[in-house]
Amino acid sequence: MTSAISLGRRALVPLLAVFTALLVGAVVIVLTDFENLSRLGTDPVGALAGALGGVVSGYGAMLTGAFGDPTRIVAALETGSARNIATAIRPITETLVTTTPLILTGLAVAISFRAGMFNIGVDGQLILGALGATITALFLGGSLPGWLLLFISIGVGVLSGAVWGFIPGFLKARTGAHEVITTIMLNYVAAQIVFLALSSPDIRQPTSTAPVSLPVSTFVDIPLIINLPAIRLDWSFVVALLMAVAVSFLLFRTTKGFELRASGFNMTAARYAGMSAGGSMMLAMALSGALAGLAGSFMVIGTVGQLSPDLSGGVGFTAIALALLAGLRPSGVVAAALLFGALTTGGKSMGIQSGIPVDLLTFIIALVIMFVAAPDFIRGLWRLKVREPIKEAVTTHQQPSAPV
Amino acid sequence: MTAVADVVVTGGGLAAQRATRDARLRGAAFFAVGVVALYLGSQSLGTSATFAFWVDRQGGQSVTLQTAVGVLWMFAGTVSILIGVIQFLRGAPFRWRPWLLLLVWPWIAAILAAALAGKPANLTGMISGSIDFAVPITLGALAGILSERSGMLNIALEGKMLVGACVASVAASVTELATGSPLISVLVGIAAAMLASGGLGLLLGWMGIRHRMDQIIAGTVINIGAVGITNFVFLRILSRNTQLNTPPTIEPWRIPALADLPILGPILFSAKPYVYVMYVLVGVLTYMLFRTRWGLRLRASGEKPAAAGTVGIDVIAIRYRSLFLAGLISGLAGSYLSLSVAGNFGMQMVAGQGFIALAAMIFGAWHPIGALGAALVFGFAGTTQTLLSILGVDVPPQLLNSVPYLVTIIIVAGVVGRVRGPAEAGRPYEQG
Numbered sequence: 001m002t003s004a005i006s007l008g009r010r011a012l013v014p015l016l017a018v019f020t021a022l023l024v025g026a027v028v029i030v031l032t033d034f035e036n037l038s039r040l041g042t043d044p045v046g047a048l049a050g051a052l053g054g055v056v057s058g059y060g061a062m063l064t065g066a067f068g069d070p071t072r073i074v075a076a077l078e079t080g081s082a083r084n085i086a087t088a089i090r091p092i093t094e095t096l097v098t099t100t101p102l103i104l105t106g107l108a109v110a111i112s113f114r115a116g117m118f119n120i121g122v123d124g125q126l127i128l129g130a131l132g133a134t135i136t137a138l139f140l141g142g143s144l145p146g147w148l149l150l151f152i153s154i155g156v157g158v159l160s161g162a163v164w165g166f167i168p169g170f171l172k173a174r175t176g177a178h179e180v181i182t183t184i185m186l187n188y189v190a191a192q193i194v195f196l197a198l199s200s201p202d203i204r205q206p207t208s209t210a211p212v213s214l215p216v217s218t219f220v221d222i223p224l225i226i227n228l229p230a231i232r233l234d235w236s237f238v239v240a241l242l243m244a245v246a247v248s249f250l251l252f253r254t255t256k257g258f259e260l261r262a263s264g265f266n267m268t269a270a271r272y273a274g275m276s277a278g279g280s281m282m283l284a285m286a287l288s289g290a291l292a293g294l295a296g297s298f299m300v301i302g303t304v305g306q307l308s309p310d311l312s313g314g315v316g317f318t319a320i321a322l323a324l325l326a327g328l329r330p331s332g333v334v335a336a337a338l339l340f341g342a343l344t345t346g347g348k349s350m351g352i353q354s355g356i357p358v359d360l361l362t363f364i365i366a367l368v369i370m371f372v373a374a375p376d377f378i379r380g381l382w383r384l385k386v387r388e389p390i391k392e393a394v395t396t397h398q399q400p401s402a403p404v
Numbered sequence: 405m406t407a408v409a410d411v412v413v414t415g416g417g418l419a420a421q422r423a424t425r426d427a428r429l430r431g432a433a434f435f436a437v438g439v440v441a442l443y444l445g446s447q448s449l450g451t452s453a454t455f456a457f458w459v460d461r462q463g464g465q466s467v468t469l470q471t472a473v474g475v476l477w478m479f480a481g482t483v484s485i486l487i488g489v490i491q492f493l494r495g496a497p498f499r500w501r502p503w504l505l506l507l508v509w510p511w512i513a514a515i516l517a518a519a520l521a522g523k524p525a526n527l528t529g530m531i532s533g534s535i536d537f538a539v540p541i542t543l544g545a546l547a548g549i550l551s552e553r554s555g556m557l558n559i560a561l562e563g564k565m566l567v568g569a570c571v572a573s574v575a576a577s578v579t580e581l582a583t584g585s586p587l588i589s590v591l592v593g594i595a596a597a598m599l600a601s602g603g604l605g606l607l608l609g610w611m612g613i614r615h616r617m618d619q620i621i622a623g624t625v626i627n628i629g630a631v632g633i634t635n636f637v638f639l640r641i642l643s644r645n646t647q648l649n650t651p652p653t654i655e656p657w658r659i660p661a662l663a664d665l666p667i668l669g670p671i672l673f674s675a676k677p678y679v680y681v682m683y684v685l686v687g688v689l690t691y692m693l694f695r696t697r698w699g700l701r702l703r704a705s706g707e708k709p710a711a712a713g714t715v716g717i718d719v720i721a722i723r724y725r726s727l728f729l730a731g732l733i734s735g736l737a738g739s740y741l742s743l744s745v746a747g748n749f750g751m752q753m754v755a756g757q758g759f760i761a762l763a764a765m766i767f768g769a770w771h772p773i774g775a776l777g778a779a780l781v782f783g784f785a786g787t788t789q790t791l792l793s794i795l796g797v798d799v800p801p802q803l804l805n806s807v808p809y810l811v812t813i814i815i816v817a818g819v820v821g822r823v824r825g826p827a828e829a830g831r832p833y834e835q836g
Contacts, residue, residue: 032637032641181813185810185813186813188756189809192809324621357635357639359633362629366628373621
């Protein structure tokens with residue numbers, strides 16, 4: 001039970017960080033609610049009530065959008081109709097669908113940060129992975145058995161992501177080029193490559209006005225976990241969970257993982273101990289890109305079904321937030337990905353039902369990173385007693401070496 | 405260039421040997437490309453290179469300069485060989501980066517002429533276009549120099565420019581609705597943008613100094629938050645109330661007398677006011693950083709804060725102050741994008757220019773003049789689209805759009821090598 005208590009204590013600051021960020025988000029919603037605020041002079045109570053009502057309905061829509069409506073789920077289960085059950089549980093499965101790429105990209109960020117590499121190019125690695133998988137599936141489609149094509153497409157996607165991640169790692173190790181600049185630049189280049197590919201008549205969906213690819217899922221598909229109409233949850237979710245176990249094993253139970261963490265913790269010491277810090281950088285970035293590429297392949301083959309330029313939807317940003325929230329621990333990444341998956345899925349229905357743009361979530365995510373990286377601020381704000389000496393804030397260069 | 409900028413290794417030891425070897429290799433490389441250029445020159449002495457410039461104003465009278473493509477190659481080649489020889493003889497202490505910045509231009513001229521293959525081309529528009537493109541990059545780089553010289557990494561330039569662009573547009577639009585005066589509205593817009601970004605600079609300081617947060621993470625917080633909040637404001641307010649996002653725009657301003665200079669007038673003195681501000685800021689900051697007590701203290705805070713603190717310099721106050729100043733300048737850069745380039749605010753309109761500015765800062769070795777030179781190179785890369793339309797070459801626009809980003813990667817990784825920045829940039833300072 002002591003482990004449960006220590007887990008609770010460890011999760012307290014991250015949870016308060018998310019809560020505080022949501023509170024600030026609510027303030028932003030109120031401050032930008034001009035329709036209601038314009039009545040502040042004549043009817044201050046009504047104006048404030050209206051604005052707060054906007055927050056409640058917005059965040060309420062987020063909650064039901066993420067977890068569904070319990071009474072409806074019970075009612076649907078009682079009727080036993082597959083269609084009713086599917087619509088009732090759809091919010092939950094959609095949350096898990098959103099969680100899958102978040103787990104994978106969160107792991108990608110965690111690996112690179114552990115090795116002291118600040119990979120903000122996850123979006124680019126993801127989209128290029130998706131592109132690799134798309135091209136493979138479209139060009140080999142029909143000539144290979146489905147299961148083989150599935151594995152080859154995912155393999156090419158993973159490889160494309162790994163190559164795109166390896167480049168900044170290589171440049172950093174060989175020339176010292178800062179990975180923050182190179183990964184960001186490579187994000188822009190990747191986006192242009194995808195636009196270029198989508199201008200090709202072999203890839204682009206001819207009937208659509210937006211630049212999207214032909215549906216990949218006509219050739220390959222990932223089997224679903226629950227076979228119900230309109231449910232998209234497939235086995236990639238389970239693979240993502242297995243990846244978390246694998247990354248955890250790699251980082252904390254293997255020599256390579258120890259070297260990765262050592263060179264992230266203190267590159268000079270690692271080098272002095274005979275490890276290849278440059279090699280660790282390149283390996284970490286390639287693995288990071290491979291995980292991002294896997295996420296992109298899963299999206300394009302499975303849940304989304306086609307390639308579009310905005311496929312990632314800024315997942316790379318969210319991944320940084322959740323990796324830091326998780327203290328760069330794979331197990332924490334899974335928990336934080338579930339939380340952010342719920343926020344993102346709920347945020348979409350918030351956007352549809354109450355007209356509050358989903359982009360508010362990006363702002364909230366930035367606040368979460370800030371609060372997590374400044375834990376003493378959150379502790380001070382909520383008057384938490386400090387039971388242990390305040391640890392160093394999360395850094396990119398010197399990671400706390402605490403094991404899982 | 406200052407001594408800080410270049411790695412100067414003296415004495416024996418492995419590092420010195422490696423520096424000498426690198427310098428020799430670099431000299432040989434300069435020499436080799438010079439020989440290639442001479443060879444190309446000997447092959448193309450017959451092809452004419454015709455460049456035109458507008459004499460009085462864009463689209464007015466023009467003057468043409470004619471020479472042979474071979475001559476341009478020969479010139480570029482000779483200069484390259486010369487720099488190569490000096491580099492080879494002087495070894496590691498030779499400061500080759502400023503020379504490289506100068507060498508770029510004859511090469512560009514030669515390659516351009518070779519690509520034109522005898523067709524005439526008017527360069528005035530391209531040069532002034534490069535300068536326009538360089539403005540936000542130079543300003544961003546100046547902001548980066550100020551904060552990094554004082555010891556604070558500034559990854560947040562991108563986000564600060566984005567917020568600056570948004571605030572400038574909204575503030576100028578609102579002021580124009582209220583007062584009807586374009587001049588006042590533009591000034592209010594710029595001031596508001598600068599203050600908003602200055603505030604973000606202080607926030608960066610609060611995170612990095614007060615809470616000792618990793619400065620890269622702190623900068624990323626601002627970058628992500630800026631995207632989120634400006635997209636949110638755009639979608640929730642501006643897209644439905646377009647009158648809040650239609651600021652008066654800032655048009656080019658001809659400097660009396662100077663603008664009438666032939667050839668130079670249309671290039672240098674009929675520009676947007678921001679261009680003049682950029683030159684002034686580069687000059688002022690160079691003087692302030694390297695010739696005043698203020699600048700010495702600022703640099704000391706970034707190089708050896710412990711020593712600076714010992715002699716009574718308030719390192720933390722200096723870092724906060726330079727972050728605020730850097731914020732003001734990035735806000736100015738942001739206002740340029742919305743008030744002068746685009747004419748309104750658009751979602752994610754900064755599009756990586758904040759990071760390109762960081763690259764320019766590094767290429768310019770943390771020196772304002774170097775940063776301006778580097779930004780002009782980026783500016784030229786940004787006008788490739790115009791260039792290729794002059795040439796009539798059909799290249800997919802997606803490739804053209806990636807050129808500035810690719811050039812940035814090449815410059816940060818390949819050309820620059822390891823440049824030493826301020827020693828303590830990025831490390832929190834403990835006031836003892």
